Amino acid sequence: MSTAPKLLQWVGVPFMCLVVIVVVRTVTFPSYQTRPPPCNATDQDFIPATRDRLDRLAGAVTFRTISYEPGRGTPEELLKFIAFIGDSFPVLHSSPLVTREVVGNFSLLYRVEGSDSSLNPGLLAAHLDVVPVTEEPGWEAEPFSGQQKDGFVYGRGTIDDKHNVMGQLEALEFHLKRGHRPRRTLYLAYGHDEEVSGYYGAQKIGELLEDRGVKVEFVLDEGLTVTKGLVPGVAKKVAMVGVAEKGYLTVKLSVRMKGGHGSMPEKESAIGILSQAVANLERNPQPNLWGSGPERDLTEHLATEMSVLHRVVTSNLWLFTPVMRWVMTQKAGTNALSRTTTAVTRFNAGIKDNVIAPEAVATVNHRVHPKHTIQEVLDHDVKVINDPRVKVEVVESLVPAPVSPSGPESPAYLAIQESIQQIYPDSLVAPSVMIGNTDTRHYWNLTSAIYRFSPNVMGPEDLARFHGVNERISIGDYERTMNFYFHLMLNVDRPLVVRRHEHDGDL
Numbered sequence: 065m066s067t068a069p070k071l072l073q074w075v076g077v078p079f080m081c082l083v084v085i086v087v088v089r090t091v092t093f094p095s096y097q098t099r100p101p102p103c104n105a106t107d108q109d110f111i112p113a114t115r116d117r118l119d120r121l122a123g124a125v126t127f128r129t130i131s132y133e134p135g136r137g138t139p140e141e142l143l144k145f146i147a148f149i150g151d152s153f154p155v156l157h158s159s160p161l162v163t164r165e166v167v168g169n170f171s172l173l174y175r176v177e178g179s180d181s182s183l184n185p186g187l188l189a190a191h192l193d194v195v196p197v198t199e200e201p202g203w204e205a206e207p208f209s210g211q212q213k214d215g216f217v218y219g220r221g222t223i224d225d226k227h228n229v230m231g232q233l234e235a236l237e238f239h240l241k242r243g244h245r246p247r248r249t250l251y252l253a254y255g256h257d258e259e260v261s262g263y264y265g266a267q268k269i270g271e272l273l274e275d276r277g278v279k280v281e282f283v284l285d286e287g288l289t290v291t292k293g294l295v296p297g298v299a300k301k302v303a304m305v306g307v308a309e310k311g312y313l314t315v316k317l318s319v320r321m322k323g324g325h326g327s328m329p330e331k332e333s334a335i336g337i338l339s340q341a342v343a344n345l346e347r348n349p350q351p352n353l354w355g356s357g358p359e360r361d362l363t364e365h366l367a368t369e370m371s372v373l374h375r376v377v378t379s380n381l382w383l384f385t386p387v388m389r390w391v392m393t394q395k396a397g398t399n400a401l402s403r404t405t406t407a408v409t410r411f412n413a414g415i416k417d418n419v420i421a422p423e424a425v426a427t428v429n430h431r432v433h434p435k436h437t438i439q440e441v442l443d444h445d446v447k448v449i450n451d452p453r454v455k456v457e458v459v460e461s462l463v464p465a466p467v468s469p470s471g472p473e474s475p476a477y478l479a480i481q482e483s484i485q486q487i488y489p490d491s492l493v494a495p496s497v498m499i500g501n502t503d504t505r506h507y508w509n510l511t512s513a514i515y516r517f518s519p520n521v522m523g524p525e526d527l528a529r530f531h532g533v534n535e536r537i538s539i540g541d542y543e544r545t546m547n548f549y550f551h552l553m554l555n556v557d558r559p560l561v562v563r564r565h566e567h568d569g570d571l
């Protein structure tokens with residue numbers, strides 16, 4: 065037999081088999097998207113973003129409740145904010161159903177007594193503090209003004225995380241004002257130092273609840289959001305519910321050399337050596353683990369909603385994972401889902417123009433992929449730095465969170481999904497990995513059903529607003545935030561058993 069037919073036989077036939085398998089899997093790949101039972105909410109079951117509600121959010125933003133370091137914040141601002149909250153929600157604060165405790169001097173723990181003690185309490189979390197404002201220019205409104213402009217409320221904390229604090233309290237106030245008596249006891253836990261790991265706030269709340277033997281049905285804290293234009297190949301909005309949370313590892317790099325007069329420098333300096341180490345870290349990212357952890361579920365939950373080419377790839381990850389690994393690293397948001405990230409967040413050296421710096425110090429902030437270990441991340445750093453003169457020290461670390469149940473195995477997850485779909489009927493919902501860290505680390509012993517989600521919409525251009533310039537929330541999104549919590553409080557106020565959710569294809 066001549067070469068050509070033999071080549072065809074040896075290459076053509078297997079290739080055709082491959083094509084058939086890829087096509088069959090694409091057309092038969094299951095849809096994970098479902099719709100909840102019809103919502104029987106009436107027009108009265110709606111919280112409008114009225115002037116007074118917007119003014120309360122704007123008022124909350126004016127308090128400079130900045131966290132700098134663990135144990136170093138702005139106590140007087142926190143006390144003013146706490147008093148403002150007390151004045152803003154008179155029904156809630158005078159209800160016989162509600163008790164409020166101040167924990168760790170500046171954190172708040174509300175308990176709303178439910179009538180059915182057979183139901184485990186639920187816990188909604190958020191935080192009172194914010195990160196500082198850097199000297200980066202570009203704010204279109206004063207960062208602590210709460211200014212309402214062009215349909216947005218501007219300011220530090222408007223999406224991280226005062227919209228959740230105020231949105232939850234507005235929803236509860238609205239329920240209680242109408243005489244609603246919850247069946248399920250509900251905790252509202254507001255830490256005052258989340259931005260510096262929550263050791264004096266949420267940790268104390270978690271310990272206090274544990275000491276009381278409290279077990280909760282679920283925890284919902286801040287997290288990723290409803291996203292648009294973030295998932296390659298998906299035109300619809302995608303609500304990403306964090307069922308997992310990356311760990312973190314903060315590393316201090318330091319180099320000590322001989323100082324001296326700027327006129328007689330040695331061949332190498334502490335600054336130069338450390339700069340090279342930092343450059344090596346940035347040029348050699350931690351391994352790409354996309355597809356080995358819960359981020360795979362996010363993609364597979366959206367496969368049937370994607371444009372054809374993306375759908376072929378995501379329905380055949382057995383073959384195309386290397387392709388996905390490349391695609392997902394092209395943008396910061398999806399890269400953060402794929403690997404342990406490396407962010408050099410501080411670099412300090414030198415005291416005077418004509419003095420050789422005897423020391424250079426840098427801080428590296430890693431967010432650890434769920435399938436990575438702290439030691440593996442450290443080993444990679446040391447290997448890549450490849451210079452014994454650079455001292456590598458662990459400042460703080462946290463292992464990745466346990467993965468919470470999602471989908472049909474988790475009624476709490478479905479109640480969150482249902483609430484999202486009632487507010488964003490055109491949005492898809494999928495489990496995801498929380499790429500930042502939250503106070504939920506302090507609630508691991510209270511339940512295995514821990515979720516991270518914030519009910520506002522973020523596009524690619526919005527991600528930089530977290531901890532960045534022009535943090536803002538649209539009036540529409542704040543209205544949807546309040547109403548998400550209104551519906552959630554109703555959707556969890558029954559025994560959480562799995563209810564049949566119709567598959568999109570069934571409708």
Ligand SMILES: N[C@@H](Cc1ccccc1)C(=O)O
Pocket residue numbers: 258259260261262312500501502503
């Ligand atoms: N939530 C903030 C601050 C934080 C960092 C690390 C642990 C806990 C909280 C972040 O993710 O950056």
Ligand SMILES: CCCCCC(=O)O
Pocket residue numbers: 224225258259286287288499500501502530
């Ligand atoms: C990315 C969303 C926020 C992460 C938690 C925080 O910075 O408070």
Ligand SMILES: [Zn+2]
Pocket residue numbers: 191224225258286
């Ligand atoms: Zn936050």
Ligand SMILES: [Zn+2]
Pocket residue numbers: 195224259531
């Ligand atoms: Zn934050």
